[in-house]
Amino acid sequence: MSFKVENLTWKIGRKTILRDVSFETEPGKMLGLLGPNGSGKTSLLRLLAGLRQPDAGRILLDGRDLASLRRRSIARRIAFVEQHAATNANLQVVDVVKLGRFPHRSMFSGWSREDDRIVEDALHRSGMEQKRGERWQSLSGGEKQRAHIARALAQAPQELILDEPTNHLDVQHQIGLLRLVSDLPMTSVIAVHDLNHAAMFCDQLIVMQQGSIIAQGAPESVLKEELLRTVFGVEARVEPSAHHGRPHIHFLR
Numbered sequence: 001m002s003f004k005v006e007n008l009t010w011k012i013g014r015k016t017i018l019r020d021v022s023f024e025t026e027p028g029k030m031l032g033l034l035g036p037n038g039s040g041k042t043s044l045l046r047l048l049a050g051l052r053q054p055d056a057g058r059i060l061l062d063g064r065d066l067a068s069l070r071r072r073s074i075a076r077r078i079a080f081v082e083q084h085a086a087t088n089a090n091l092q093v094v095d096v097v098k099l100g101r102f103p104h105r106s107m108f109s110g111w112s113r114e115d116d117r118i119v120e121d122a123l124h125r126s127g128m129e130q131k132r133g134e135r136w137q138s139l140s141g142g143e144k145q146r147a148h149i150a151r152a153l154a155q156a157p158q159e160l161i162l163d164e165p166t167n168h169l170d171v172q173h174q175i176g177l178l179r180l181v182s183d184l185p186m187t188s189v190i191a192v193h194d195l196n197h198a199a200m201f202c203d204q205l206i207v208m209q210q211g212s213i214i215a216q217g218a219p220e221s222v223l224k225e226e227l228l229r230t231v232f233g234v235e236a237r238v239e240p241s242a243h244h245g246r247p248h249i250h251f252l253r
Contacts, residue, residue, distance in 0.1 A: 002027050002159050002187040003048060007057035010043055017043045019211045021057070025159075025189060025204075030182050032202030033191040036232060039208040041191040042083065045163050048189060049080040061159075075103035079152035081145075083163040083191075093139070093147050094132040097122055100154025119154050126150035126180065142173030149180065162190040166197070195232075199223055199247045207231060223247045 008021040018040045025031050033041045046052050048059060050066050059066040061077065069077075079100070100122065101115050123129045126146045131139065139147065145165050152160060162181065166174040174197060181188055182201040192198040198205060199219040207215040207222060209231050215222045220240075228236045234251055241248035 002062065003189070004060040004063075005048075005057070006060065008044075008047065008054050008059065009056040010047060010052065011055050017211050018047070018054075021211075021213055023206060023213065023216055025187050027187050028185060029203040030188045030190065030201060031204045031206065032198040033189065033206050033208060034195065034198055035208035038210075040211040041208055042163050043211075044208070045080070045161050045189065045191060048159075049078055049161050050074040051080070072103055075155065077157060078159045078161060079155045079157035081148050081152050081160070081162045081165055083165070083167060090135050090137045092132070093128055093134055093136065093150075094119065094123065096136060096147050097128070097132075097150045097154050100151040103155060118156055122150040122153035125153055125184070127176075140173075142169050142177065145169065145173075145177055146180070149177070153184075158186055160184065160186055160188040162188065164191045164193050167193065195223065195228070195249050199249070200241075200244060219247050223249065 003025045005021055005023050008018055009016065010018040021044065033044065035041055043052070047054055050069070050071065053067055061069070066074065097119050101118065105115070123132055126149050128143070128146050128150050131143060131147070136144070136147070149165070160181070166177055169177065174194065178197055178201045181190060190202070192202065202219060204217065205219050205222045206213055207227065214231065215227055223238055225236055225238050228234050228238070228249065236252055237250045238247050239250070240246065
């Protein structure tokens, strides 16, 4: 077990954003969050990252209540790549990635060979080795997303949380980034906008609507034509892909 979410509720004032949400993640697997805009996906991810506290229910991380853990302990365990992650300073890529080591260093500790090794491994796994010396502002959108993932990997997390990381990327970079995340040897929870990409790369799916989970399970058990009609308002035909065997959605006019 990585995350176990029990009866989670979160509000803004009197408005309930998440209502009675419960699920578990599988270690080393990729869980995709689907749902229309405003369904609560981003709020749920921020709660999983420990950035907000629930009004009711709890989040367990390997059996420990996330609310009882210190911020630094959470940062050593969980990495969060936000949808609009930004780096204002025009740093070199390698320096952006080095920022991921901060949760593991004390005020008086120097930079170590182990830090170097982890940063180099993060650059390698994210495919950013050749860009290490380039300035942030010179990178393409896809390269910036990969650099943010490299920084997250430099945290040496066991859980990786991503909020629609493929937004505004072209199709080639969307698929490349999702393939990168799905191949990582860690638990990942990712909000995905493209339903076919979710079916192709995620091991499990959760579909949210108005702050509640209305379906969860393997892609083939979740992505049904009736659900697509009622939740997303689209007419579609769902059948196994000839390429990967997972569900493929053909949208109908």
